Amino acid sequence: MKIKSLFSNFVNLILQDFLYPTLLMSFLAVELGMNLLLNLDMDKKFGFLVIGIFLLSLLTSMNFLRNDSKQNRYFLQKINNYWLYFFMQALVLFLMVIFSALVIALFSLILGSNAIVDLVAILSLATTGFVGVGIAFICKPQWNGHPYAGQMGIIILVYISLIGSSIDLLHYIEWFLPPVSQMITIFQEQSSVRALLPVAIQQFVYSCVLIILSGTFYEKKMSN
Amino acid sequence: MELITVKDLSLQNEGYFAFKHVAFSLTQNETISIVGDSGSGKSQLLETLAKLKNADSGKVVYTPGVRIGYLPQFDPQIVNKTVRNYLEEVRRLTGKLAVSSAQLKGLVAYMGMSPYLDRPVIQLSYGLKQRIGFLSAVAGHPNVLLLDEPFSFQNSKYTGNMLDIIHDLKNNGSGIIVASSYQDGSISNYFDSNYIMKNKSLEQVKDKAKEIKCMLIFTVKSDSMALTTDISKYLAANVSNLVELKIPLGMKDAIIKEMIDLNYQFEGARNLED
Helix, strand or coil: CHHHHHHHHHHHHHHCCCHHHHHHHHHHHHHHHHHHHHCCCHHHHHHHHHHHHHHHHHHHHHHHHHHHHHHCCCHHHHHCCHHHHHHHHHHHHHHHHHHHHHHHHHHCCCCCCCHHHHHHHHHHHHHHHHHHHHHHHHCHHHHCCCHHHHHHHHHHHHHHHHHHHHCHHHHHHHHHCCCCHHHHHHHHHHCCCHHHHHHHHHHHHHHHHHHHHHHHHCCCCCCC | CEEEEEEEEEEEECCEEEEEEEEEEEECCEEEEEEECCCCCHHHHHHHHCCCCCCCEEEEEECCCCCEEEECCCCCCCCCCEHHHHHHHHHHHHHHHCCCHHHHHHHHHHCCCHHHCCCEHHHCCHHHHHHHHHHHHHHCCCCEEEEECCCCCCCHHHHHHHHHHHHHHHHCCCEEEEEECCCCHHHHCCCCEEEEEECCEEEECCCHHHCCEEEEEEEECCCCCCCCHHHHCCEEEEECCEEEEEEEHHHHHHHHHHHHHCCEEEEEEEEECC
């Protein structure tokens, strides 16, 4: 019962102000428009999709967590289980990202006849979105108590996510940086979707670490 | 048996005390009233007891098995479900220990919510939402019930019905804390212990007759109306266009508002120590 309540509450929270469908549709429109105008090759198109789904997931997750901190203050008290509440938040956002990756992959016409390659492409888009979710989670205090630290954190993390692998100075701590730009550079260097699989796994692990760290740091103690 | 024991509890918000050095205990079959001015820290204290905030110092000891029902003074959750589905969902969240479906139906009828069962919660007025909040706090059959301003937007009939339900829960072994900024004498008599939040601290009102008083001073204007009977009973002096009212501290805000409505100029207030 708790899981059902949490699921329906969180899905409503994502959809209630139409930000998510608006962002998704706008992104698809821009992507298709750019494709028509600039006739992008696959390398550039995939790079554009990676950046797009990263920003889409980040903004949707930030909006979700903001709505949650504003509206669900007392809902957590009714659920009375912090970790169940927290994992359901992450699960619903992951499902939103997977859905977005499927829609984007379908409508941007990147899918071909090879099912495994298509699957890796969708997986790579999804795991990039997971990193956006993870960054939104780790900068969650911007909605409760630490607005400036949280917002600065978001700006810095988005910056190093997108630019990280192209700055030599950051090469030595590359494993520490959000692996988003890596996805683009590896695809451009190798032009193979299969080569993205290790980065996709790295992205998934990275986002899980961010989310678990966020859950542990910002744990609302349900008992004194 | 003690349900909650609060030991020297303090909470600060960005350097300012929400409340400090609060100590009391809530036992089974006990009702506690906490009265205090707006901003005195009542709501923050209840949120801390409901485990929604972590205190900076001190301790709250919960007896194992305590189930807390909490009514916030305002719940910002947007609920698109109908009243029927929402209350049933909240009831089921507690599991086997919650009131039965039939009992919930009875409570809904007693609180005058039957005509609204198929209406979405989001469409209802503040007063009705407050009653739904009260019912959802009670639906889990809590043994500790924390109510923050439960009587706001309610007429005397439903205030009385809420008090009946509170009394019934008390007789079944629950402990109840009610926080409000204003209570008339008839309501305060329902409670076993009365506390007042003053200077961010919680003080027990040992004797209701010795309740901490406050003196309000107003000047009479040319268009001031006659004092109502409710206010006249607090009249301490009425000389040289000055009206002085000696009132319980918890009634301060309500009386000032009422006097301003009657076109009196508010000049100041001072607390009177007993």
